[in-house]
Amino acid sequence: MNKQSFYSEVILCRPGATLQYRAGTPWKDSDVSFQLVNCAFPVMHKHDYYEISIVVEDPIQHLYSGKTYIMEQGDAWLIRPFDEHALRNDPKLTKNYRLINIMITENYFRSFAALVAPDLPDYIDHCETPLRFSVDGMTLSSLMNDCVQLLTIDTLSLENKKAQGKFLFFHLLSEFYNQVVCKKQQYPQWFSDFLTELHKIEFCCLPVNDICAKMSYSYSHFSRIFKNYTGVTLVQYITKIKINYAKELLRNTEMTTLDISSLLNYESLSHFNHTFKNVTGKTPREFKKQIIGIEQ
8 A cells, every 4th residue: 555545635625614524434333433644734623523533643723712832743632523633844843744633423422531531521621721632652553553553454353443543543532641640630730841851862862860850940940840730850751751752762663773763862781781681671672572472
């Protein structure tokens, strides 16, 4: 299958129109579906369904509630049926427009959200701030791979594909709930924003002193603040993010351990190998061998 055919054709509507779920889903009788989109949708519009949009590559402009926001790689936004919005290329930043749109019927979204927390549907519908969250590099890569497989693997039954589509939604709703609902209740806004930024691989791979300096704190001072809020040290938290990302690269790319070690800014390959084994119980080589064995 040609890579271009992964992506849904975008048919522009008149301004203010309401897009219909049944017209956009490849699985007509499923409550959860998705589209891979590679061109902008610059017309202001609404949906008759809930939508979670995730940026896969270059930054894009999101027009929402009279304002223009920049969404970068890994940024996600929950759009409600009554929200009017548009998604546009940024003339300075957007070269490769890639977006995953998870589509959920209104009744299914509200009923499932109520299972997560009885007041969650009302919280979402009445929230006056943008419903933004993010996914880390590992999750984004896995999500994109899952979507492509669901579109291309002919041996999967339609029922299996629909079930896996729901699992993608469950995972994203969990991320949304943890980042937007729970953390806003537990942490001050500045710290929640910092955690969101920290999950971006280009940020968490900076030297830890540089990360603290960006927050205008010394390492020792910010480390105490971080552990008071999270219960773990900043280094432990960063290590988990980086090793999860390394696992995803080992699972889905042909990169060598040396390449991955360098990408994640480890001081040496032996340091990376030692850290990886401490976290996972296996060396990177053993982890890769296990994956190959499962696939065969």
